[in-house]
Amino acid sequence: MTLTNWAGTWTFAAALADHPRSVGEVQRLVAESGGGVRAVGTFHSFNDLAEGRTLISLADMPDDIELDEDAATVRVPAQLPFARIAAAIDARGWALANMGSLPHISVGGATATATHGSGLANGNLSTSVTGLDLVTADGGLLHLDRSDPRFAGAVVHLGMLGVVTHVTLAVQPGYEVRQDVYLDVPWQAVLDDPAAVFGAGYSVSVFGHWGTDAVQVWVKTRLPGDEVPDTRWGGDRARVQMPIVGDDTDNVTVQGEPGPWHARLPHFRFDRQPSAQGEEIQSEYFVDFADATAALSAVRALSDRIDPLLLITELRTVAADDLWLSTAAGRTSLGIHFTFRREAPEVKALLPEIEAALAPFAPRPHWGKWFAMSELGGLYPRFEDAAALVRELDPDGTFRNDYTRRVLGL
Structure with a gap:
C-alpha cells in the first residue's frame, strides 16, 4: 500500500508505518530502530519533513484527554486532531486560544511545525503548549515544561528531538x-x-x-x-x-x-x-x-x-x-x-x-510546505541553541533525515 501525504503530493519511501498501541511499544521501536525514525500524524505536511526509514504512527494509541481545570491545561495524545480536542473541552466549558484553518490536523504535527491560526495578538498553535512528553533516542522518556530552560527550543522541534506522545495545552473559559x-x-x-x-x-x-x-x-x-x-x-x-x-x-x-x-x-x-x-x-x-x-x-x-x-x-x-x-x-x-x-x-x-x-x-x-530555500538557520536568532539541543538529546541523529540536513544542516 503506497503511503502519501494528505494531498498526494509526497509519496513516502517507507511503504508502511508501525502502529504502536502504548508508550512502551514506542520506546521499543525507537530503541531497536537503528535510526531514521520519524513520527507521522495526519499527513498534512507537503514535503519530506516526515520522511524516514522507520515511520511511527500513533493512530492506534489510547486517546484519553485529561483536562485539569485547576491548572487550566489539557493533556492530549499527540495524534488527536484539534477537532476532537475542541469538542471534548468545549463540552466542559473550556476553549483553546486559537485554531488553524482546518481542525483536521493533529496537535502533535501542528505544534511541532509552528502551524497557526490568525490574529495580531494571537500566537501560533505552538504557543499554547505548556508541556511535552517524548520518547528519546535511547528509548527513554522525557517530560519538558515551561520550568525547563530548554522548553522554548523544544516546542517547535520538527521531529528532531524524539517521538512526542502527549502534548499539554493551555486552555481558557469557552467563548x-x-x-x-x-x-x-x-x-x-x-x-x-x-x-x-x-x-x-x-x-x-x-x-x-x-x-x-x-x-x-x-x-x-x-x-x-x-x-x-x-x-x-x-x-x-x-x-x-x-x-x-x-x-x-x-x-x-x-x-x-x-x-x-x-x-x-x-x-x-x-x-x-x-x-x-x-x-x-x-x-x-x-x-x-x-x-x-x-x-x-x-x-x-x-x-x-x-x-x-x-x-x-x-x-x-x-x-x-x-x-x-x-x-x-x-x-x-x-x-x-x-x-x-x-x-x-x-x-x-x-x-x-x-x-x-x-x-x-x-x-x-512554513516548515511543512513547499519551498526552495535551504540552510535556514541564519533566519532564527536562537538557531545555534536549537542545534545544540538537538545534538544533546539525539547525538547520533536517530530522528534526523534528508530534510533536516538540507534545510538546517543537522
Missing part, C-alpha cells in the same frame, strides 16, 4: 465567535493600512488573487464584541455563505451568526473535506508585519506568473513569540500563503522567483 466576509475590498486598502485590516477582529484573513483589484476579508469577532458593520474598507458584508476554493460553501464554517469558538475559528468544517484536498500544493512564507506593504507589493509584481497556477492566496497574521524555531520567533509576522494548483513542475519553478521577491524581508517558509 463565542462570529465570522463575517467582506466582498470586493480594494487591494489598495490592504496595502495602505494593513494594521487596520488585520486588526479589525480577533482573527482576520484576506483571500484573493494577486493580479485582481479586490480581495475578500474574513473577520472573526470574539464575543461579546463591537457591532459588525455592513461595509468596511469599501467592501460590503456578504449576506450568504461564501466559499474559499471553488464553489463549495458546504465545507466552510458558518458565516454571519455567532457560534462556539471551535466552529468559527477554523475556516473548514471537520465533517467535510477541506480546501481542495488532493488537488493542491501549499506554500507559505512569513515576513515581519512591519514589512507587510512592501512585501505584498513585491509579490503582486509577480501576479502574471503566480495567478495562472493559483487556486487562492490567504494572508494572515501571527503574534511574535520566543520559541526558537517558530516562524514568528521575535517578530509579529504576516503569513503569505499560496494554495497552488497541482502542477508540480510549474510550481517548483515558480517558488525561487517568489523567494527572490521576498528576500529583502528575510522570509521564513
Whole structure:
C-alpha cells in the first residue's frame, strides 16, 4: 500500500508505518530502530519533513484527554486532531486560544511545525503548549515544561528531538465567535493600512488573487464584541455563505451568526473535506508585519506568473513569540500563503522567483510546505541553541533525515 501525504503530493519511501498501541511499544521501536525514525500524524505536511526509514504512527494509541481545570491545561495524545480536542473541552466549558484553518490536523504535527491560526495578538498553535512528553533516542522518556530552560527550543522541534506522545495545552473559559466576509475590498486598502485590516477582529484573513483589484476579508469577532458593520474598507458584508476554493460553501464554517469558538475559528468544517484536498500544493512564507506593504507589493509584481497556477492566496497574521524555531520567533509576522494548483513542475519553478521577491524581508517558509530555500538557520536568532539541543538529546541523529540536513544542516 503506497503511503502519501494528505494531498498526494509526497509519496513516502517507507511503504508502511508501525502502529504502536502504548508508550512502551514506542520506546521499543525507537530503541531497536537503528535510526531514521520519524513520527507521522495526519499527513498534512507537503514535503519530506516526515520522511524516514522507520515511520511511527500513533493512530492506534489510547486517546484519553485529561483536562485539569485547576491548572487550566489539557493533556492530549499527540495524534488527536484539534477537532476532537475542541469538542471534548468545549463540552466542559473550556476553549483553546486559537485554531488553524482546518481542525483536521493533529496537535502533535501542528505544534511541532509552528502551524497557526490568525490574529495580531494571537500566537501560533505552538504557543499554547505548556508541556511535552517524548520518547528519546535511547528509548527513554522525557517530560519538558515551561520550568525547563530548554522548553522554548523544544516546542517547535520538527521531529528532531524524539517521538512526542502527549502534548499539554493551555486552555481558557469557552467563548463565542462570529465570522463575517467582506466582498470586493480594494487591494489598495490592504496595502495602505494593513494594521487596520488585520486588526479589525480577533482573527482576520484576506483571500484573493494577486493580479485582481479586490480581495475578500474574513473577520472573526470574539464575543461579546463591537457591532459588525455592513461595509468596511469599501467592501460590503456578504449576506450568504461564501466559499474559499471553488464553489463549495458546504465545507466552510458558518458565516454571519455567532457560534462556539471551535466552529468559527477554523475556516473548514471537520465533517467535510477541506480546501481542495488532493488537488493542491501549499506554500507559505512569513515576513515581519512591519514589512507587510512592501512585501505584498513585491509579490503582486509577480501576479502574471503566480495567478495562472493559483487556486487562492490567504494572508494572515501571527503574534511574535520566543520559541526558537517558530516562524514568528521575535517578530509579529504576516503569513503569505499560496494554495497552488497541482502542477508540480510549474510550481517548483515558480517558488525561487517568489523567494527572490521576498528576500529583502528575510522570509521564513512554513516548515511543512513547499519551498526552495535551504540552510535556514541564519533566519532564527536562537538557531545555534536549537542545534545544540538537538545534538544533546539525539547525538547520533536517530530522528534526523534528508530534510533536516538540507534545510538546517543537522
